Amino acid sequence: MIFSAVVLAGTRPGGDPLAKAQGTSHKALIEIEGRPLLERVLTALQKSGAQPIGVSCDDPAVMALATQLGAQVLPTGRGPSDSTAIAFERFGGPMVVTTADHALLESEWVRQLVADTPDDADIGIMLARREQIEATLPGSRRTYMRFADGQWSGCNLFFLKTPKARAAIDSWQAVEADRKRPWRIARRLGIGTLLTYALGRLKLAQGIIKLGRRLGIEARLVQAESGLAAVDADKPSDLEDIRSLLSPR
Numbered sequence: 001m002i003f004s005a006v007v008l009a010g011t012r013p014g015g016d017p018l019a020k021a022q023g024t025s026h027k028a029l030i031e032i033e034g035r036p037l038l039e040r041v042l043t044a045l046q047k048s049g050a051q052p053i054g055v056s057c058d059d060p061a062v063m064a065l066a067t068q069l070g071a072q073v074l075p076t077g078r079g080p081s082d083s084t085a086i087a088f089e090r091f092g093g094p095m096v097v098t099t100a101d102h103a104l105l106e107s108e109w110v111r112q113l114v115a116d117t118p119d120d121a122d123i124g125i126m127l128a129r130r131e132q133i134e135a136t137l138p139g140s141r142r143t144y145m146r147f148a149d150g151q152w153s154g155c156n157l158f159f160l161k162t163p164k165a166r167a168a169i170d171s172w173q174a175v176e177a178d179r180k181r182p183w184r185i186a187r188r189l190g191i192g193t194l195l196t197y198a199l200g201r202l203k204l205a206q207g208i209i210k211l212g213r214r215l216g217i218e219a220r221l222v223q224a225e226s227g228l229a230a231v232d233a234d235k236p237s238d239l240e241d242i243r244s245l246l247s248p249r
Helices: 017-021 037-048 060-068 080-091 107-116 130-136 163-177 182-189 191-198 204-214 236-246
Strands: 004-009 053-057 072-074 095-099 123-129 145-147 150-160 219-223
Touching: 004 037, 004 060, 004 080, 017 236, 037 053, 037 060, 037 095, 037 107, 053 060, 053 080, 060 072, 072 080, 080 095, 080 163, 095 107, 107 123, 107 150, 107 219, 123 130, 123 204, 130 150, 145 204, 150 163, 204 219
Parallel strands: 004 053, 004 095, 053 072, 123 219
Antiparallel strands: 095 150, 123 150, 145 150
16 A cells, blocks of 8 residues: 655754753754664664655654655644644544654554454554553553453554544544643543543554544554554653664664
8 A cells, every 4th residue: 555654843832851861953853873763763664665655744854864765844833633634634544643742653564553453443543552662661660451352552653554544643632732621622522432431441552443433534543563562752761662672772
């Protein structure tokens, strides 16, 4: 399948604390084994077959690096959802979405996301089980969501397969706008889904399907084959973990 990709590399207001601690203007420019994070991400996407590839960024140094590496520079929006919407307007579907701090990204994970998103789905979302992550990187501190079938962590890998996936972006934009009004977010999920989740009876795949259908789309879980797919560079301990994994390579 032919698909495009976008790397979200916008700058948060006031800059990123991790980037500042590492002496760079942007997290995408942090180097591991002599290579910036953005270069690692773009190399994996290029090897996966994604074409074209865009980098949504507002930092001049990141723009220059993206251009040097053969990617298209895309404008950023007010947040990740707006930036994704801008990229989707430019490329359309099918389009893979990931982030500039996905330092361990492998082309195989991208190809799995594309291949394992069912034919009848509009969007595929990759997540990894806690036991997978802890088996590959013991002691890693990640954020987990608890469902009836275990604890899961996001992988910052999304596949917007059809034009209808735009509805998921619109919902994401609404959630970002309502982040200080959680009752509105809860209302979008539906009382039935919330009760099933609260009672510990909701499996992750079921939750994704239910949420997608409330948006008028078919959304599907893609379980990551590697727990490392859920590891990104959010804090200093993440960088230590990533460097320890990449140094022997």
